[in-house]
Amino acid sequence: MTRGSPWVRIAAALLAAALLHAAPTAGALTDDDNACLGCHGQEGLTKTFGKGESLPLRVDGAAFEGSVHAPLGCAACHADVDLKTHPGATKDYASVRAFALAKAGVCQQCHEDAFKQHADSVHARRIREGNAVAPTCTGCHGAHAVTPKTAYQTCVGCHAAALAAHQKWLPNAALHQEVVSCAACHAPAALRMVDLRLYDPATKTWAAEKPGEPWFEKMAKSLDPNGNGLDARELLELVKSINPEGTRAPKKFRGRIELRNNVEAHRLAEKSAALRACDSCHSVGAEPFRTVTVSVTGPDGRPIRHPAQNEILSAATAVVSLPEFYAIGGTRSQVLDVLFILALLSGIAIPAGHLTIRWLFRKLRSKP
Amino acid sequence: MSAKTNRVYVHPLPVRMWHWLNAFGFIALILTGVQIRYVDLVGLMSFRTAVSLHNWVGFVLIGNFFVWLLFYLFSDKIRVYHPELSPVKHFRASFRQLQYYGYGIFKGDPNPHHLSVYHKFNALQSMAYQIIMLLLVPLQFVTGLLLWDLKRFAGAVDFFGGVRVVDTVHVLLFIFFTAFILVHPYLASLGHTPLAHFKAMVTGYEDVEEPPAGG
Numbered sequence: 001m002t003r004g005s006p007w008v009r010i011a012a013a014l015l016a017a018a019l020l021h022a023a024p025t026a027g028a029l030t031d032d033d034n035a036c037l038g039c040h041g042q043e044g045l046t047k048t049f050g051k052g053e054s055l056p057l058r059v060d061g062a063a064f065e066g067s068v069h070a071p072l073g074c075a076a077c078h079a080d081v082d083l084k085t086h087p088g089a090t091k092d093y094a095s096v097r098a099f100a101l102a103k104a105g106v107c108q109q110c111h112e113d114a115f116k117q118h119a120d121s122v123h124a125r126r127i128r129e130g131n132a133v134a135p136t137c138t139g140c141h142g143a144h145a146v147t148p149k150t151a152y153q154t155c156v157g158c159h160a161a162a163l164a165a166h167q168k169w170l171p172n173a174a175l176h177q178e179v180v181s182c183a184a185c186h187a188p189a190a191l192r193m194v195d196l197r198l199y200d201p202a203t204k205t206w207a208a209e210k211p212g213e214p215w216f217e218k219m220a221k222s223l224d225p226n227g228n229g230l231d232a233r234e235l236l237e238l239v240k241s242i243n244p245e246g247t248r249a250p251k252k253f254r255g256r257i258e259l260r261n262n263v264e265a266h267r268l269a270e271k272s273a274a275l276r277a278c279d280s281c282h283s284v285g286a287e288p289f290r291t292v293t294v295s296v297t298g299p300d301g302r303p304i305r306h307p308a309q310n311e312i313l314s315a316a317t318a319v320v321s322l323p324e325f326y327a328i329g330g331t332r333s334q335v336l337d338v339l340f341i342l343a344l345l346s347g348i349a350i351p352a353g354h355l356t357i358r359w360l361f362r363k364l365r366s367k368p
Numbered sequence: 369m370s371a372k373t374n375r376v377y378v379h380p381l382p383v384r385m386w387h388w389l390n391a392f393g394f395i396a397l398i399l400t401g402v403q404i405r406y407v408d409l410v411g412l413m414s415f416r417t418a419v420s421l422h423n424w425v426g427f428v429l430i431g432n433f434f435v436w437l438l439f440y441l442f443s444d445k446i447r448v449y450h451p452e453l454s455p456v457k458h459f460r461a462s463f464r465q466l467q468y469y470g471y472g473i474f475k476g477d478p479n480p481h482h483l484s485v486y487h488k489f490n491a492l493q494s495m496a497y498q499i500i501m502l503l504l505v506p507l508q509f510v511t512g513l514l515l516w517d518l519k520r521f522a523g524a525v526d527f528f529g530g531v532r533v534v535d536t537v538h539v540l541l542f543i544f545f546t547a548f549i550l551v552h553p554y555l556a557s558l559g560h561t562p563l564a565h566f567k568a569m570v571t572g573y574e575d576v577e578e579p580p581a582g583g
Binding site for chain 2: 169171172174175178201252277278279282283284285318319322323324325326328329331332333336339340343344346347348350351354355357358361364365366
């Protein structure tokens with residue numbers, strides 16, 4: 001069976017549609033999946049390749065069950081396995097690397113959009129050049145434990161020296177790495193936005209909805225009845241609704257610069273093309289600050305978002321509603337701008353006025 | 369007839385050094401601060417250069433603040449900062465000084481404040497400089513330090529209510545100091561000659577008119 005087989009594509013499309021409507025829950029594995037795990041859940045099972053390399057074939061059942069792909073089941077990605085002959089002859093690969101490159105085709109069956117974005121990326125170019133460590137799909141996303149992760153968690157797996165490299169030129173580098181998605185600068189052609197995610201200081205983690213108890217979207221929609229995105233007053237109300245009076249450790253929104261469409265994270269450019277100009281973000285009306293969402297982490301780790309108006313970032317009420325998000329320039333308060341202009345005018349007008357009055361009364365002072 | 373004048377040593381060398389370094393440092397901080405905050409409107413230098421300069425000058429001024437603090441803590445000159453403990457006396461003197469700046473100065477009245485080694489500030493300056501040097505300047509340094517490395521000082525930033533609160537305080541003080549740096553030289557030009565106080569802050573000596581006999 002080849003990658004291009006129309007039956008595989010149809011099956012993949014149907015499975016993908018099923019996945020979109022199925023929330024991954026514990027115990028989602030089918031009997032067939034558990035049958036696979038009967039052998040593949042055991043330690044010691046390996047596959048040997050032509051160059052003598054071996055690949056462990058053990059799959060962590062619990063990790064797979066928690067992955068976003070669990071509802072698809074084993075057969076969705078391993079359709080080339082013929083149970084009549086398994087574990088007999090399968091297609092031979094020269095190396096683990098060759099196997100990983102070939103298996104990327106399985107991902108493409110569902111994630112065609114990501115592949116298009118990836119085609120001109122620095123990672124794709126390195127793969128085409130024959131770089132042995134350039135990541136394939138599983139290099140960044142894992143194979144059987146695909147879960148929502150931040151780009152930072154994904155990228156530092158290989159780019160462990162990134163922080164030290166950024167600290168050489170980027171002020172507050174550690175903070176930038178925490179609040180700016182890697183792809184926001186390293187995929188310069190992608191569109192960015194501000195995502196204000198709810199943080200729980202009591203647990204020191206992102207506040208998350210429990211399975212089967214959705215509340216965030218309902219609350220946000222009730223406060224934004226016209227559906228034009230939360231404005232400054234509505235955001236304040238949302239914060240108050242989340243933290244009723246007397247809440248000991250109120251939950252707060254923390255901002256992150258992320259991509260409007262996460263698939264664009266695959267458009268990673270050469271390092272030399274990454275955004276380095278500070279005013280890409282640190283100026284009024286900068287592109288990342290034009291689109292704003294408020295969000296809470298969903299039960300599966302993916303954000304549940306509600307749109308907000310970008311005025312909430314610079315409103316005077318932000319001191320109360322967004323005390324933990326501020327970006328120089330990008331969230332500049334107009335109230336403070338007016339005060340600055342008044343201070344400048346006063347600093348010039350008061351001495352000039354006083355001097356003028358002294359000059360007008362100079363004759364009075366010269367009298368004996 | 370010209371009044372007899374005495375030369376009074378009011379600004380010791382450490383104070384003069386602190387003052388001028390502080391003055392030029394504050395101007396540099398305001399200019400780089402404006403560049404950082406208004407990068408879309410101002411093009412004096414790149415954002416990164418402005419941030420780097422702002423940080424360096426900030427640290428120099430924090431060090432300079434301790435020159436001022438240690439000098440006054442370990443010399444008897446600290447008396448110039450001693451507050452007037454009688455509120456009636458203090459407000460009466462403040463009112464006289466306000467009346468002088470707002471009215472008397474136009475018709476040639478003498479300055480009600482008589483300068484001496486341990487009494488170099490008038491009532492308004494005394495109150496203003498105590499607030500500025502013991503509250504506003506340290507607060508500006510602390511908020512600036514927190515903003516310099518938000519990760520390192522995350523606990524303190526949380527304690528103060530979050531990064532936006534810290535930044536808002538920093539910007540409000542920046543606005544105040546911008547107005548201050550514009551008004552301060554003008555007030556300094558209101559000596560017996562326009563340059564008298566400027567010269568004094570270079571040489572250390574003020575020319576002080578002797579009060580009239582019996583006055």
